[in-house]
Amino acid sequence: MRIGEVAERAxxxxxxxxxxxxxxxxxxxxxxxxxxxxxxxxxxxxxRIAGLVQSGxxxxxxxxxxxxxxxxxxxxxxxPRSVADALxxxxxxxxxxxxxLSRSRDTIRDYLARSEHAALLLEIGAEAS
Amino acid sequence: MRIGEVAERAxxxxxxxxxxxxxxxxxxxxxxxxxxxxxxxxxxxxxRIAGLVQSGxxxxxxxxxxxxxxxxxxxxxxxPRSVADALxxxxxxxxxxxxxLSRSRDTIRDYLARSEHAALLLEIGAEAS
DNA sequence: CTTGACATTGACATCAATGTCAAAGTTTAG
DNA sequence: CTAAACTTTGACATTGATGTCAATGTCAAG
Numbered sequence: 156m157r158i159g160e161v162a163e164r165a166x167x168x169x170x171x172x173x174x175x176x177x178x179x180x181x182x183x184x185x186x187x188x189x190x191x192x193x194x195x196x197x198x199x200x201x202x203r204i205a206g207l208v209q210s211g212x213x214x215x216x217x218x219x220x221x222x223x224x225x226x227x228x229x230x231x232x233x234x235p236r237s238v239a240d241a242l243x244x245x246x247x248x249x250x251x252x253x254x255x256l257s258r259s260r261d262t263i264r265d266y267l268a269r270s271e272h273a274a275l276l277l278e279i280g281a282e283a284s
Numbered sequence: 285m286r287i288g289e290v291a292e293r294a295x296x297x298x299x300x301x302x303x304x305x306x307x308x309x310x311x312x313x314x315x316x317x318x319x320x321x322x323x324x325x326x327x328x329x330x331x332r333i334a335g336l337v338q339s340g341x342x343x344x345x346x347x348x349x350x351x352x353x354x355x356x357x358x359x360x361x362x363x364p365r366s367v368a369d370a371l372x373x374x375x376x377x378x379x380x381x382x383x384x385l386s387r388s389r390d391t392i393r394d395y396l397a398r399s400e401h402a403a404l405l406l407e408i409g410a411e412a413s
Numbered sequence: 414c415t416t417g418a419c420a421t422t423g424a425c426a427t428c429a430a431t432g433t434c435a436a437a438g439t440t441t442a443g
Numbered sequence: 444c445t446a447a448a449c450t451t452t453g454a455c456a457t458t459g460a461t462g463t464c465a466a467t468g469t470c471a472a473g
Contacts, residue, residue, distance in 0.1 A: 255335035
């Protein structure tokens with residue numbers, strides 16, 4: 156599929172898809188006419204990138220994390236200590252973000268639950284956690 | 285305490301503390317000399333604000349969320365349907381961010397666990413989740 | 414062939430979060 | 444009293460993520 160479709164299905168603008176590519180986060184193949192060609196996996200990937208970026212990771216970091224995923228998928232070997240240290244630091248950062256967001260989520264959920272609009276929680280899937 | 289101390293203890297720059305104030309996220313009292321004066325609770329609040337901002341919330345959203353917390357703390361009454369809808373939407377957004385970050389966290393954790401630097405996970409507190 | 418929808422690249426604009434610098438007042442240590 | 448360290452306000456710079464626009468090429472339908 157072409158950029159318009161992948162963008163729409165991933166819920167972002169085509170501009171952003173090109174930007175992600177420019178940042179080295181995604182690599183479509185190029186047709187003879189210069190058009191970018193994507194497949195299903197790219198849609199998922201764009202969604203994932205957008206999600207992480209919206210969660211406060213820079214595209215640079217996203218690249219690292221997703222590079223890891225790819226590495227794992229290919230079951231490749233170890234990394235130098237320095238890289239491991241950086242990843243450990245990143246892990247700590249992620250945990251902090253998650254904790255922070257979780258707290259806000261709980262706050263909002265509690266608030267709605269106590270309000271006269273508690274039914275809203277059922278409409279959206281409110282799995283406890 | 286003054287801005288320098290609160291900033292240092294919260295791990296951000298004084299500039300940022302002033303910015304948060306400008307965005308209506310925090311309200312120190314003013315001394316006769318014009319200096320801002322903060323207390324312990326402000327340190328916590330600044331940390332919380334910074335955490336949310338780093339997690340991808342805009343200062344505007346942070347304001348809403350923290351406003352809610354304050355409201356709950358004072359055990360105040362309900363809100364109009366429109367507000368509840370907005371909050372429900374925000375809740376969904378938060379869940380998405382959390383899921384996205386959690387996945388990345390797991391990726392990194394798994395990777396490190398399999399690497400020859402698994403010991404790093406013990407150094408940082410790696411609570412399973 | 415022509416028209417309309419979509420792509421391409423590249424430049425420029427914008428917005429939020431921050432940094433940085435400057436000029437001027439305040440506090441504190443010596 | 445004085446110098447160093449801190450604060451204030453305000454302006455300007457920067458960076459990252461996006462939007463938007465323009466000029467041009469491509470493709471598919473009529």
